Amino acid sequence: MLKPKRLAINGYGRIGRCFLRALLESPVAHNLQVVAINEPANLESMAYLTRYDSTHGRFPGLVEAVDGQLLIDNRAIRVSHARTPEEVRWGDIDLIVECSGAYGRRSELSRFLDAGCPRLLLSHPGASADDVDATIIAGINQDSLNGNERLVSAASCTTNAIVPLLDLLDREVGIEQALLSTLHSVMNDQPLIDGYHHDDLRRTRSAMQSIIPVSTGLARGVERLLPQLAGRVQAKAIRVPTTNVSAIDLTLSTQRPVSAHSINALLANAARGPLKQFVAYSEAAHASIDFNHDPHSAIVDGSQTRTAGTHLVNLFVWFDNEWGFANRMLEVADHWSHHWPTNPT
Structure with missing residues (x-):
């Protein structure tokens, strides 16, 4: 019998808390165990925001803060409140799940490795492809992991949502050009009321009162995973005043002729087959709230598929x-962990 791999979460915000909760609700919990969290906030706030979540509801177990530790169903997780990687004892950790978003370049990420942890999984893209050993999209290229990597990125939520679909569509109908518009829920780099929160002047405006265009690296992220589409993808992002669940409006020019029916049939079949774990398909009359706490990377709304002519969809x-995204990070961590040296009991 093998011991569970020991994980630490650095940055216990929205994604950090979702990652822990996804793990505890997952069948891979026997293989991965969070034993440490580093978060500058105080322990009482950490316990409270684990117990009560305005987006995903109450935690389905017992959460307590006792003697400097976070107890989840009586299992202790040690907690530190450091603001730099060097201040934390990482020596008994197999993997840090880096969810603070504060580190992107290899020189910054290597500080965790130098402080004693052998591996790091990022909840965001590296600053460039060269800043990580691999960028992994579950369902696309997780089999490329061999266990020798030390810095791995799980890309972004939008990249995980769109890359499996672009990969499928390029193989089946050929993509000449692609335009993506992300309608993304508000994020914590925006203020509730106008304030000095960001160098991007649009992000100084109230998140809950406006639809706000922001910059995005989605096109670069797509090209990093699907290099055959280099130069053929453009993207923009718009923040909308909802707290969770986002959408992508995708327009493609195709090499082969298509119809709305043929495209929907292709996507529905993939959602029932090879992409079932990652992509869902529906033609019901949906609103965004219907997909709160949905574990899929993407849900294609077939009722909204449109074509103009035979090559524009x-x-x-x-x-x-x-x-x-938290579930995709968990799957990347689990898949990667099977290539690490084993820890016998």
Whole structure:
């Protein structure tokens, strides 16, 4: 019998808490165990926000803060409140799940390795492809992991949502050009009321009163995973005043002729087959709230598929930008862990 791999979470915000909760609700909990969390906030606040979540509801177990530790169903997780990697004892950890978003370049990420942890999984893309050893999308390229990597990125929620679909569509109908518009729920780099929160002047405006265009690296992220589409993908992002669940409006020009029916049939078949774990398909009359706490990377809304002529198609794709992405991170961590040296009991 093998011991569970020992994980630490650095940064216990929205994704950090979702990752822990996804793990505890997952069948891979026997293989991965969170034993440490580093978060500058105080322990009482950490316990409270684990217990009560305005987006995903009450935690389905017992959460307590006792003697400097977070107790989840009586299992102790040690907690530190450091603001730098060097301040934390990482020596008994197999993997840090880096969810603070504060580190992106290899020189910054290597500080965790230098402080004693052998591996790091990022909840965001590296600053460039060279800053990580691999960028992994579950369902696309997780089999490329061999266990020798030390810095791995799970990309972003939007990249996880769109790359499996673009990969499928390029193989089946050929993509000449792609335009993506992400309609993304508000994030914590936006203020509730106008304030000095960001160098991007649009992000100084109240998140809950406006639809706000923001910059995005989605096109670069797609090209990093699907290099055959380099130069053929453009993207923009718009923040909308909802707290969770986002969408992508995708327009494609195709090499082969298509119809709304043929595209929907292709996507529905994939959602029932090879992409079942990652992509869902529906033609029901949905609103975004219907996909809160949905674990899929993407849900294709077939009722919104449109074509103009035989080579231009428009798709609408929903995704829970918190819960879906947390589940993909968990799957990457689990898959990667099977290539690490084993720890016998």
